[in-house]
Amino acid sequence: MTDILAQIAQHQADIAAAEAPNAEALEAFRIQYLGTKGLVKTLMGEMKNVPNEQKREFGQILNAFKLAAEERFETLKAALESNTEFSFDYDISLPGDPLPLGSRHPISMVRNRIVDIFKRLGFAVAEGPEIEDDWHNFGALNLPEDHPARDMQDTFYISQDPAWLLRTHTSNVQIREMEKGKLPIRLIMPGKVYRNETISARAHCFFHQVEGLYVAENVSFADLKQTLYFFVKEMFGQDVKVRFRPSYFPFTEPSAEMDISCLICGGKGCNVCKHTGWVEILGCGMVHPNVLQNCGIDPNKYTGFAFGMGIERITMLKYQVKDLRLFSENDVRFLRQFTGA
Incomplete structure (x- = not known):
């Protein structure tokens, strides 16, 4: 123990x-x-070698x-x-370097604007899966397997039997909401969709959509037109011109496409409007009775209208962007133009 005490000293x-x-x-x-x-732990381990009558004294020495x-x-x-608290080798009173601020993506800004406009009309927002089964994406929308209109929405299949695919429109959300049977329905459905298309200035293999659905008693085509008139005026201004053209969609009857005067060329003609002076911004129509029946809704009691638009197309017109591919290339030079927006 004498040696240990000498070591401790x-x-x-x-x-x-x-x-x-x-x-x-x-x-x-x-x-x-x-x-x-460490040494403290090591010396504590020597306690077992100290005689019992000296353990108390040795313990006090170790604690000290x-x-x-x-x-x-x-x-x-x-x-x-x-010593280090104030040992700066630079002047801390100098202002700091400014941090670069980002911005919302133009697609996000337009999506939020569309949602805000329709919320003022009483539309709520609903979302659904991007990977969908064949029934909710095609079958329930009056598009059976052998229907030629499916060729207009060629998509990416994950599984063929049973058929699972990347949705071609947000209409799958309409079906899922109608299947719940909670009427009336007044919803918009924003989201990303996919189609097997050649990428160009006007088309891409994925894009963003907003669809709308209103189902209740005594809903008419006049309700649809006034709803869309209000949207266009709020989005593009009071001076924009609007026209409806008859069209065909399997899930609506009657159907129409809505055009506005091209805001990029002022109606003179450009690659966006295909030199016509008009740009289609959405398709619409009255919900087909077969679609209502497929969702368990009585078409003799309830009617409804639906519409769908591509957010990229609206964004191109609003900000006068001539190439749709710019939205997904993440070019900082392009995105910086929206910093102040």
Whole structure:
């Protein structure tokens, strides 16, 4: 025990004389004396070799040694922190470097604007899965397997039997909402859709859509037209010209396409409007009775209208962007133009 006491006395002298000019030296001190394999732990292990009548005295000496090491560590730590607190090698009063601010993507901005406009008309927002089964994407929408209109919406199939695919429109959300049977329905459905198309300035293999659905008693085509008139005026201004053209969609009857005067060329003709001066922005119509029946809704009691538009097309017109591919290329030079928006 005499040898151990001599060692403790020497260690106490070393502890009292220890210095820590930097964080590395302070950590080395902690590991040497207070670490899991440090001197304090090692000396505590010698307790088993001390005679019973001397254990109390030896324990007091060890506790004093441990306290001395801990106090010295805290003293060195406080001294190091006080020395480094104001040891800046630069002027902290100088203003900081400005951080570059990003912005919302133009597609997101237009999507939010569309949602805000229709919310003012009482439309709520509904969303659904992007991976869909054949029934909700085609079958329930009056598009059986052998229907030629399916060729207009060639998509990417994940599984053929049973058929699972990437949805070609957000109409699948319309079906899922009608199947719930909670009437009346007044909803818009924004989301991403996919089609197997050649990528060009006017088309892409994926894009974003907003569809709308209103099902209740005594809903007419006049309700549809006035709803869309209001939307166009709010989105593009009071001076924009509007026209409806008869069209065909399997899930609506009668059906129409809605055009507005091209805002990019002012009606003079460009590649976006195919040199006609008019741009189609959406398709619409009265919900087909077969679609209502497929969803368990009585077409003799309820009627409804539906519409769908591509957000990219609306964004191109609103911000006069001539190439749809710019929205997905993540070119910072393009995106920076919307920082202030």
